[in-house]
Amino acid sequence: MTLVPTSELRARFAAAMSEMYRAEVPLYGELLDLVDETNRAVLASDPGLYAHLVRADDLSRISQERHGAIRLGTPEELYTMRRLFALFGMSPVGYYDLSVAGIPVHATAFRPVEAAALRRNPFRVFTSLLRLELIEDAQLRAEAEAILKGRDIFGRRLWAMMEAAEAAGGIAEPAAEEFIEQAVAVFAWRSDARVSASTYLRLHDAHRLVADVVSFEGPHINHLTPRTLDIDMVQAGMPARGISPKAVIEGPPRRSCPILLRQTSFKALEERITFLSEGGEGVPGSHTARFGEIEQRGVALTPKGRALYDRCLAAARAEVRPAADGSNAAAYMSALEAAFRPFPDDHHTLWREGLAYYHHLPANGRVVGDLEVEVEAGNVAIEPIVYEDFLPVSAAGIFQSNLGDKAGVERLASANRERFVAALGVEPLDPFSLYRATEDLSRAACRGDRPAMAG
Ligand code: OOG
Numbered sequence: 001m002t003l004v005p006t007s008e009l010r011a012r013f014a015a016a017m018s019e020m021y022r023a024e025v026p027l028y029g030e031l032l033d034l035v036d037e038t039n040r041a042v043l044a045s046d047p048g049l050y051a052h053l054v055r056a057d058d059l060s061r062i063s064q065e066r067h068g069a070i071r072l073g074t075p076e077e078l079y080t081m082r083r084l085f086a087l088f089g090m091s092p093v094g095y096y097d098l099s100v101a102g103i104p105v106h107a108t109a110f111r112p113v114e115a116a117a118l119r120r121n122p123f124r125v126f127t128s129l130l131r132l133e134l135i136e137d138a139q140l141r142a143e144a145e146a147i148l149k150g151r152d153i154f155g156r157r158l159w160a161m162m163e164a165a166e167a168a169g170g171i172a173e174p175a176a177e178e179f180i181e182q183a184v185a186v187f188a189w190r191s192d193a194r195v196s197a198s199t200y201l202r203l204h205d206a207h208r209l210v211a212d213v214v215s216f217e218g219p220h221i222n223h224l225t226p227r228t229l230d231i232d233m234v235q236a237g238m239p240a241r242g243i244s245p246k247a248v249i250e251g252p253p254r255r256s257c258p259i260l261l262r263q264t265s266f267k268a269l270e271e272r273i274t275f276l277s278e279g280g281e282g283v284p285g286s287h288t289a290r291f292g293e294i295e296q297r298g299v300a301l302t303p304k305g306r307a308l309y310d311r312c313l314a315a316a317r318a319e320v321r322p323a324a325d326g327s328n329a330a331a332y333m334s335a336l337e338a339a340f341r342p343f344p345d346d347h348h349t350l351w352r353e354g355l356a357y358y359h360h361l362p363a364n365g366r367v368v369g370d371l372e373v374e375v376e377a378g379n380v381a382i383e384p385i386v387y388e389d390f391l392p393v394s395a396a397g398i399f400q401s402n403l404g405d406k407a408g409v410e411r412l413a414s415a416n417r418e419r420f421v422a423a424l425g426v427e428p429l430d431p432f433s434l435y436r437a438t439e440d441l442s443r444a445a446c447r448g449d450r451p452a453m454a455g
């Protein structure tokens with residue numbers, strides 16, 4: 001029995017998910033075309049970028065690259081989701097507390113972590129867990145808990161397949177096909193609510209997100225995000241295709257050396273749903289949950305670089321707080337530009353000051369001298385290591401834009417990392433250590449300790 005490599009499974013899973021979402025949300029298909037067109041134009045006009053991507057072995061993955069997001073209701077769902085994603089070679093990385101932005105969830109990102117796996121397919125899923133304890137009304141909280149207890153988001157067939165796969169250490173053909181189908185079905189949209197219209201309204205009043213998680217049979221994928229090489233160009237091209245993006249791009253400003261992550265989203269669709277009713281005939285209603293998003297990824301920052309990023313971002317937001325209606329978007333963008341001026345914008349300075357992570361690639365064979373000197377002398381090239389994770393302030397902005405303008409402005413209670421980790425069943429991996437390890441490997445490779453290659 002030959003097991004299908006997990007990266008292969010993940011690539012097929014991601015492709016099937018994208019196909020499903022394209023059918024569910026046609027505007028997503030439109031967005032993919034726009035991103036594809038833009039990426040081609042950027043590569044054609046920027047041979048330097050093309051060469052960089054080839055050297056860092058990052059080119060082939062970009063057209064297939066996506067992230068998605070789901071929201072879970074119970075600790076058990078999160079625990080089992082970890083088991084499911086593990087079969088696709090995706091591990092939990094990082095902890096994100098969204099309560100600081102008034103959103104009652106905390107989250108992790110499931111993603112591949114090894115360089116070769118990332119190259120094959122970097123599919124990631126931002127996975128939030130609802131913090132029911134933050135619902136103030138005790139009766140509503142108990143009701144929501146009871147509703148969630150009664151659902152099985154995975155289904156009996158998938159449970160059986162997961163257990164078999166864990167026992168066998170993986171999945172072989174021909175089961176792989178059905179396994180992927182079953183896994184994708186977990187994230188499908190179902191328009192039949194599990195609650196009555198009045199329960200929905202009460203959940204919705206507590207927080208729109210509570211209604212989105214509790215009212216349905218499963219954790220529908222709420223967006224899938226392609227990666228663009230020029231987010232400003234895509235943003236500008238959206239209106240012509242009937243897509244209206246949020247006014248402000250989250251993350252750092254435009255720079256010559258992109259850092260971390262810039263993201264923008266467009267509004268959720270209003271979808272027809274059916275509520276439960278006493279008579280069983282179903283009551284029509286509507287729900288907004290799903291949206292579109294694009295992102296541009298840059299170099300991963302070290303803790304020192306990240307601290308500088310956080311300071312610059314906080315300075316910009318102290319100056320201008322982006323309004324949900326977009327009315328001060330221009331003022332915010334210029335405050336952002338100004339606040340990021342202290343952040344060096346060339347790779348050699350970022351590297352020299354230890355602000356970002358790089359692959360080290362020897363120009364000709366093994367390097368014996370001091371690596372620092374060899375880089376300065378041009379005997380070792382540096383290529384940015386791509387940021388594979390998310391940003392809490394950006395994620396809060398994305399949540400807020402798709403939850404509606406009024407949702408969540410006040411700060412909720414503080415983070416509860418221990419509770420999240422207990423539900424997950426493991427400590428999420430530390431993103432900085434992963435980038436650091438990748439950089440260290442490439443440094444070792446320069447000295448001939450391992451065959452030289454990117455990542
Ligand atoms: C997730 C929002 C966060 C991102 O890319 O930061 C996010 C959600 O709305 O469930 O997708």
Ligand code: NI
Pocket residue numbers: 067068069126223225293398
């Ligand atoms: Ni997203």
